Amino acid sequence: MTGVYNKVGVAGGSDHGTGGEVRQGGVLGVLGAVLTFLSVLFILLTFPLTAWSCVQVVLEYERAVIFRLGRVIKGPAKGPGLIWFIPWLDDVQKVDLRTFSACLCPQQVLTADSVPLLVDAVVFYRVVDPTLWFTRVQNGCDATHLLVQASLRAALGAHTLTDLLTQRPRIATRMEEALHTSSRPWGVQVQRVELRDLRLPNSLQRCLASEAEAERTARAMMIVAEGEVKASRTLRAAASELSPVALHLRYLQTLASVDSGASIVVWIVPTEIQ
Numbered sequence: 001m002t003g004v005y006n007k008v009g010v011a012g013g014s015d016h017g018t019g020g021e022v023r024q025g026g027v028l029g030v031l032g033a034v035l036t037f038l039s040v041l042f043i044l045l046t047f048p049l050t051a052w053s054c055v056q057v058v059l060e061y062e063r064a065v066i067f068r069l070g071r072v073i074k075g076p077a078k079g080p081g082l083i084w085f086i087p088w089l090d091d092v093q094k095v096d097l098r099t100f101s102a103c104l105c106p107q108q109v110l111t112a113d114s115v116p117l118l119v120d121a122v123v124f125y126r127v128v129d130p131t132l133w134f135t136r137v138q139n140g141c142d143a144t145h146l147l148v149q150a151s152l153r154a155a156l157g158a159h160t161l162t163d164l165l166t167q168r169p170r171i172a173t174r175m176e177e178a179l180h181t182s183s184r185p186w187g188v189q190v191q192r193v194e195l196r197d198l199r200l201p202n203s204l205q206r207c208l209a210s211e212a213e214a215e216r217t218a219r220a221m222m223i224v225a226e227g228e229v230k231a232s233r234t235l236r237a238a239a240s241e242l243s244p245v246a247l248h249l250r251y252l253q254t255l256a257s258v259d260s261g262a263s264i265v266v267w268i269v270p271t272e273i274q
Contacts, residue, residue: 032069039086053087061098063130067091077130095130099191102145106199109153113160115204120197123148125183125190132187144188151179152193168195
């Protein structure tokens with residue numbers, strides 16, 4: 001029974017606390033409305049002396065979010081042009097809607113095939129919802145930069161070095177889609193992410209250069225071998241079409257073309273023995 005009474009008492013206390021918070025919020029709302037009404041009345045009575053301090057200019061590429069008594073005024077962000085506010089009740093926060101560009105510090109990334117890379121990237125983003133920009137994130141620029149860095153490491157770490165070198169635009173597009181989904185709740189739109197440079201360690205560069213040189217040497221040897229095979233086939237086909245007399249004349253012509261000054265010993269064997 002004591003446990004039942006304790007539960008009922010706790011529940012009752014919780015309901016009482018919730019009701020108190022609701023009543024407190026209602027009282028604060030009424031008080032805010034009264035202060036707003038008195039402020040507007042004071043501005044009207046002292047017009048035009050106080051009118052100059054109640055007007056602010058918002059540029060074409062800016063938007064203003066107004067906090068009245070700590071709460072955002074309902075509706076879209078204000079501007080551009082002249083906006084009206086109450087100086088002693090409102091806090092006006094402006095945000096630039098132009099595209100920002102930020103160079104990320106070089107990131108050490110390990111690819112899927114265990115290749116260490118030093119990645120240099122640049123990101124372009126802009127604010128699309130000023131209200132979310134001020135209410136959902138404390139420092140939007142720093143948060144966006146950190147998000148791009150983390151996404152960059154995750155995206156590049158899931159691909160091999162060959163994929164990074166051959167599919168760079170495709171990887172950048174996937175990163176933009178992922179960043180757009182992650183940053184949208186903050187009122188930010190990541191427009192582009194560009195990989196400016198991929199730097200390899202010096203030792204790995206030498207290994208890749210040696211590998212490329214070996215591949216080119218092997219390819220050259222294969223080409224020479226294929227040429228010799230084709231030449232031998234062509235000579236065989238030409239020899240099969242020669243008569244014995246023509247073959248003998250060709251043999252004598254070859255002997256005549258031998259350099260007499262060279263240290264070469266030529267043994268002449270009759271064709272009947274061959």
